[in-house]
Amino acid sequence: MPLIEIKGASKGFGPPGNRTEVLKNINLSVEEGEFVVIVGYSGSGKSTLINLISGLVKPDTGEALIEGKKITEPGPDRGLVFQNYSLLPWLTVEENIALAVDEVFKDWTPEQRKAHVAKYIAMVKLTPAAHKLPKELSGGMRQRVSVARTLAMQPKVLLMDEPLSALDALTRAQLQDEIADIWLTNKTTVIWITNDPDEAILVADKVIPLLPTSPATLGEPMIVNIERPRDRKAINHDDRFKKLRTQLITTLLDAKGRTKVKASVKIALPDILPEDLSYVNSLQFLNRTGPKRRSDKLREEVEVVA
Template sequence: MSTIIENKTKIITEASGFPSRDVMLDLKDLKKVYPTPKGDYVVLEDLNLQIRKEEFVTIIGHSGCGKTTMLSMIAGLNPISGGNISVLGKHIKGPGPDRGVIFQAPSLMPWMTALQNVMLGVNQVFPDATKGQRNDIAKYYLQKVGLEDAFNKRASELSQGMQQRVGIARAFAIKPKVLLLDEPFGMLDSLTRGELQDILIEIWNKEKITAVMITHDVDEAIFLADRVVMMTSGPRAKIGDVLDIDFERPRTRKAVLEHDDYYKYRKHLIDFLEH
């Protein structure tokens, strides 16, 4: 009898997750504690999330709930207080180029040209390639983001939107296993934001790099994602709800907006956020 029950529970736990060979990124019982003079402040607790290969996940939640903390822990820039994070079954130890990051501010080195900024990463990841090959990689991605005329412009001479394009090119050019995006378009005006969403999704359709993106924008979350992960408000934030977005890819903005399910998804997310 007892063995049957054990088997049953085992099956159930597996059914709630994904087959392990499909999992790219696995957050298990993740916890983050900041010590303060008034005692520990628990930002995240019991946070479990699995992200499949070639999946685009957006994370939505109120400001200050710990989204950025979670993302910087995945990036390895913020130490883990409890639980663990693994990429392809291996626990992460600190930052590394297998997890590319697109920051909220473009974070380009202003004294370098667009090409040099992308090359900084490419040189690091492909040390065995020839100089010409590395140059080609960097130029390819800069072309992809529409900056073929700005290779040799200094980052400080580019507009905010153009700088973030370089940031996208830099992240894709190092061919990471996981791409982490921390509200990359938060600082842009809505027109530029739309443009960059299109550019991002176009490259992503080609490269299919597993992506985790934080956003405040409900429409952006739906348009880009395979799944939208909703986080509860902190302290002790965790995953509140997950919404599957079943639009087929490649998507166009027009088709998404006209789809019958769009407003259903939108209502679901807004209900969660207003709850």
């Protein structure tokens, strides 16, 4: 049985008559321990899809399942890493992570929880910054805290909603490698969404395009059969990487091209007749009636008896 499964799910927003359909006929199957990345254009519905799995929204049709049970609300078995870190600014790194740990592991002793928090701070290489506030951290460090907080909850599925999109290219590359290394150690099931094909192939076992077909649907999965750990310098020269990248980009571009609709529209052209300006220097010009329409010449005057 798949750990996560979506069957025939569709989702839209807005009142009847002015509704926008975002996702249609979504079918997804993720096995335990898989690292799956869903790639799509901005605005195509990636966050809506991840929210269906997290339980933040419910499908209009179809269903989302975890271990065969219907997802009806958020839960600690699905940890969500947001784009914007979502850290409490008045709490330190340690306190932000402890907040989640204390909520999930209420039956643990304070010593157990403290050791657990320290373990995940060390995992993301932030032990020297454990007592710092978010404002004292760089963007990359803040996202490390967000990842550590979610992993410390020990969820069955780690959901990542474009977690690195707000970072500069160098920090983003570093965190891609670090998260991939953490996954190799923990083997927590990961569903990551991104708009970066290179990022997807670098970190994933399986890449799935979200086709911008308005409403969007999922394309065929692509298996990334490149050994781990992956060297980002070497992978650029790997024929398997080049082939997958070309296939993924072509699939997305082709789907976007199919969404263009040609329509024929009848346009009423202006029927203004040119104004006679031959008498512009005469007094007669002051009494002109202005430009006329061809249709005016076809009008008839009729006598109406009241």
